[in-house]
Amino acid sequence: MKPHLIFRSVLLAALLSGCATQKPTDQAIATIQLATLNDFHGHLEPSKVTYTDLAGKERTVTAGGAAMIAGALNTWRREDPELLLVAAGDLIGASPALSLMWADEPTLAAMDRLGLRASSVGNHEFDAGRVELLRQQKGGCASPRPDKACRFDGAWPGAKFQYLAANVFDMVTNKPFLPAYHIEQVRGVKVAFIGAVLKDATSTILASGVAGLNFADEAQSINRVLPELRAQGVNAFVVLIHEGGRTPSAPQKTDCADLRGPIVDVVRKLDPAIRVVISGHSHKGYLCRVDGRLVTQAEMGGHVMSRIAIDIDRATGRVVGERASNVVLEQGTFQPDVAMESFLQSVRARSDQALARPVARLAVDTLERPTDDYVDESALGDLIADSMLYGARSYGAQIAFMNRGGIRTSLRTGAGNVANLGHLQAVLPFGNTLEIVNMTGAQIYAVLEEQFIANRRVTRGLLQVSDGFTYQWNPARPEGMRVVDKSVLLHGVQIEKDSTYRVAINHFLAEGGDSFPTFTRATNAAPTNIRDIDALVDFLTSRDRAGKPAGAASNAGRITRTGPSK
Structure with missing residues (x-):
């Protein structure tokens, strides 16, 4: 032995x-x-x-x-x-x-x-x-x-x-x-x-x-x-x-x-x-x-x-x-x-055929989810937020937010970096639908600050954000002031607090889930029948067909922590 x-x-x-x-x-x-x-x-x-x-x-x-x-x-x-x-x-x-x-x-x-x-x-x-x-x-x-x-x-x-x-x-x-x-x-x-x-x-x-x-x-x-x-x-x-x-x-x-x-x-x-x-x-x-x-x-x-x-x-x-x-x-x-x-x-016999259906080839074999105790963005969070933005493009969405808790596991592909339906359903198991809302720049700032209230950054993690949206935050600053002013950008242009932006979120967040009450105060909500898993499948498929497989080994640097290190 x-x-x-x-x-x-x-x-x-x-x-x-x-x-x-x-x-x-x-x-x-x-x-x-x-x-x-x-x-x-x-x-x-x-x-x-x-x-x-x-x-x-x-x-x-x-x-x-x-x-x-x-x-x-x-x-x-x-x-x-x-x-x-x-x-x-x-x-x-x-x-x-x-x-x-x-x-x-x-x-x-x-x-x-x-x-x-x-x-x-x-x-x-x-x-x-x-x-x-x-x-x-x-x-x-x-x-x-x-x-x-x-x-x-x-x-x-x-x-x-x-x-x-x-x-x-x-x-x-x-x-x-x-x-x-x-x-x-x-x-x-x-x-x-x-x-x-x-x-x-x-x-x-x-x-x-x-x-x-x-x-x-x-x-x-x-x-x-x-x-x-x-x-x-x-x-x-x-x-x-x-x-x-x-x-x-x-x-x-x-x-x-x-x-x-x-x-x-x-x-x-x-x-x-x-x-x-x-x-x-x-x-x-x-x-x-x-x-x-x-x-x-x-x-x-x-x-x-x-x-x-x-x-x-x-x-x-x-x-x-x-x-x-x-x-x-x-x-x-x-x-x-x-x-x-x-x-x-x-159970396997009934399930394997559906779950084994190939969806798309990715650029890497593994994309890690945001971990329970790590508070920054992840490569998988970037990918999912991008897929939400892609799925909501016909509704004029400019920004997408994804809650960390909705990403249940890392994405590990099969042979040739091909993800199948089973891989993707394990990542997004809730079947949330997308909802498109209007938010002012001030509300976007408020949502970002809500990430850091009462140790939420430990228990919930940061919202994952879509391509083109960036900001900085400083953990040493007082609660309610941790987002660095004028650092919130959309394609390099400052988010104006009195301007309105079209935002894609899942239905869970739209109802204030994970203690983000500001999302419930958004206006002009357009509920869709688009499931997050379907948006992800469509996004990965489109990138693969275009010869530009999605995914990266590390995050895209959309969220930057300043001030003292962890």
């Missing part, structure tokens, strides 16, 4: 000893075993992940995939047949084309095959709106995405697991939009899983899709249901919440004490009876303690799963102990499940 595999095997055994494999000797205590996922995002196939191990070494491995997850669960359920699989949201949405092209129904079906019992909703569960989410939960084919819904099997029976949202209320009835909790009885004791999503989810969701819904304070909403649960004889509570944080600690380090981010404030406001919080959203793996409570997250994409053991006093039904480990599902660690692999083969 290779040395690093021996190390991992010993480490895994140490982490799980006394946690996920041993039965308690005290008959007064019932130990409940959990396996958890978060932010799966339709990653049915294995993919690359980079993480820092306990020895401080950065490792890049191929991990996850539904067959490997099923294999891990098979192993753990042989140890404990009553193990429960639960999740913390974003199981779907922003998915690879293999899932997205079928309205994520293959992913939901895979979750059912894995035996998932309950999951909080995440912001991405609302990507196609509240109506589509309810269809995915309850079944049926009446969908705002008729080109995708029920196209895989001809029907959709609905997910067997339960989505939870204690803090999402229907404004008309003032009742939860989805159930607040799900109760399981294991080894003679009851445990309630309470779900919630970040209260600021509306900043990342198409506003029209969640009209009539109120996203309330997470902790208050969770605490509110405890009396109702206690009346049903439940005194053990686990929170599934799509909100997260970050830590410099390794994802496998137990009881880390350096967790930071929004999840910390939420946890501190929870009722003291809540001892276990399973989180998501930030795509970081951790096993931390906040005021003594266990707070976990399992990275994203199914690369990692958390295993949690909860000790419950049979007499009182209360949690008296909890411990956890994070397991990297590196290929070869577990035997892939044969039945799940057969299911995936059927």
Whole structure:
């Protein structure tokens, strides 16, 4: 066996000893075993992940995939047949084309095959709106995405697991939009899983899709249901919440004490009876303690799963102990499940022909997306903004803006630098349509300043801009004054604050998505039926046919940072 595999095997055994494999000797205590996922995002196939191990070494491995997850669960359920699989949201949405092209129904079906019992909703569960989410939960084919819904099997029976949202209320009835909790009885004791999503989810969701819904304070909403649960004889509570944080600690380090981010404030406001919080959203793996409570997250994409053991006093039904480990599902660690692999083969067979359709040749084999923590423009962002401008040319568009969060992965082409439809759909999975609006120069300045409000440049990244539009910004200047005056140019000419310009944006930004409210104040809006993915296909095709393939190895220098370096 290779040395690093021996190390991992010993480490895994140490982490799980006394946690996920041993039965308690005290008959007064019932130990409940959990396996958890978060932010799966339709990653049915294995993919690359980079993480820092306990020895401080950065490792890049191929991990996850539904067959490997099923294999891990098979192993753990042989140890404990009553193990429960639960999740913390974003199981779907922003998915690879293999899932997205079928309205994520293959992913939901895979979750059912894995035996998932309950999951909080995440912001991405609302990507196609509240109506589509309810269809995915309850079944049926009446969908705002008729080109995708029920196209895989001809029907959709609905997910067997339960989505939870204690803090999402229907404004008309003032009742939860989805159930607040799900109760399981294991080894003679009851445990309630309470779900919630970040209260600021509306900043990342198409506003029209969640009209009539109120996203309330997470902790208050969770605490509110405890009396109702206690009346049903439940005194053990686990929170599934799509909100997260970050830590410099390794994802496998137990009881880390350096967790930071929004999840910390939420946890501190929870009722003291809540001892276990399973989180998501930030795509970081951790096993931390906040005021003594266990707070976990399992990275994203199914690369990692958390295993949690909860000790419950049979007499009182209360949690008296909890411990956890994070397991990297590196290929070869577990035997892939044969039945799940057969299911995936059927999905691939239905999908491959459409996804493999060649679109165009690019100038380079890879264009990198803007990364989560890097705030400048990217070569791929330039390309997509240019394609939006190209798609909106008949509407007189002069400038195009693209939000970083809408670019879900880097663009990696196939042989001969040829991009196929699957490559492009992975980059732009949301199917946003273009909208053309009038904006004054002053509004354009305001939008650029909104990038830098309240650390937004870290969490959202810069808007990507089209060819001919340039500007400078200085991070050392006060908030609201970071864009260098008179540096905003269109084809080398200063943007005049009292002049009007025609701007192309996606529908998400047009509704103020990603907290850009100035876009909602634009005028003379011309909604189009042009999808961003179609504009990208047309742009790449036209450039290829002209003998000038699009794309570059580095960004075009449209956005310039001045002043102190990062």
